[in-house]
Amino acid sequence: MGTKSKLTASEAGYLKLIYRVQEEESGKVGTTAAARAFGVRPATVAEVLRNLARKNLVRRRPYRGVELTPQGVAEARKLLRKHRILEVLFVGLLGLSPESACEEASKLDYYVSEELINAICRSSNHPKTCPCEKVIFEDPACCGAGGKKK
Ligand SMILES: [Zn+2]
Ligand SMILES: [Zn+2]
The missing domain is CATH 1.10.10.10 (Winged helix-like DNA-binding domain superfamily/Winged helix DNA-binding domain)
Known part of the structure; x- marks a missing residue:
């Protein structure tokens, strides 16, 4: 399948x-x-x-x-990466509280592309955690060896 x-x-x-x-x-x-x-x-x-x-x-x-399933874990991590990168943006740039950032991110994370998320990730210097200190999963295409070059 x-x-x-x-x-x-x-x-x-x-x-x-x-x-x-x-x-x-x-x-x-x-x-x-x-x-x-x-x-x-x-x-x-x-x-x-x-x-x-x-x-x-x-x-x-x-x-x-x-x-x-392992596939479900991978899929969930991709979604949570988007969710948490959005939170970083909303709190860091827009000054939202972590709670409202989380709420807004929940409405959007499913819809945003990986490209947009990686662009935000790069411009935020590849954050490791979200505003509530949950881990932000790396995308090798962005944060990995290839993307880390400054
Ligand atoms: Zn959240
Ligand atoms: Zn990154």
């Missing part, structure tokens, strides 16, 4: 949530908790999770909620 199946905006939101809970808080994500986080019904969550599973981004584990 191709790895190019497009994510929808709401699927992207779930991937970010699952990544944060699973990788950064070592918790598990149940359907009910996810429904609460998004203010939707559990049936809606189940539907999105089914789609993510079809795209091979999550695995569903009986009694353990869902788990990201």
Whole structure:
């Protein structure tokens, strides 16, 4: 199966949530908790999770909620890189509070291109963490050996 199946905006939101809970808080994500986080019904969550599973981004584990596949982790990191680079821009350049920066970034991260994010990354000197001190994942095309040259 191709790895190019497009994510929808709401699927992207779930991937970010699952990544944060699973990788950064070592918790598990149940359907009910996810429904609460998004203010939707559990049936809606189940539907999105089914789609993510079809795209091979999550695995569903009986009694353990869902788990990201390695591909899902990679996809979530790409999204969170965008999210956190935007936060750096909003706080550093526009003076937003970290909370509103996070809120605004959540509305935009899915839509911005990697090119734009890398341009912001370069002009901010490849920040390592976002305003709330979460790690900003590197894009080798930007922050790696090739892009690091000053
Ligand atoms: Zn945030
Ligand atoms: Zn960079």
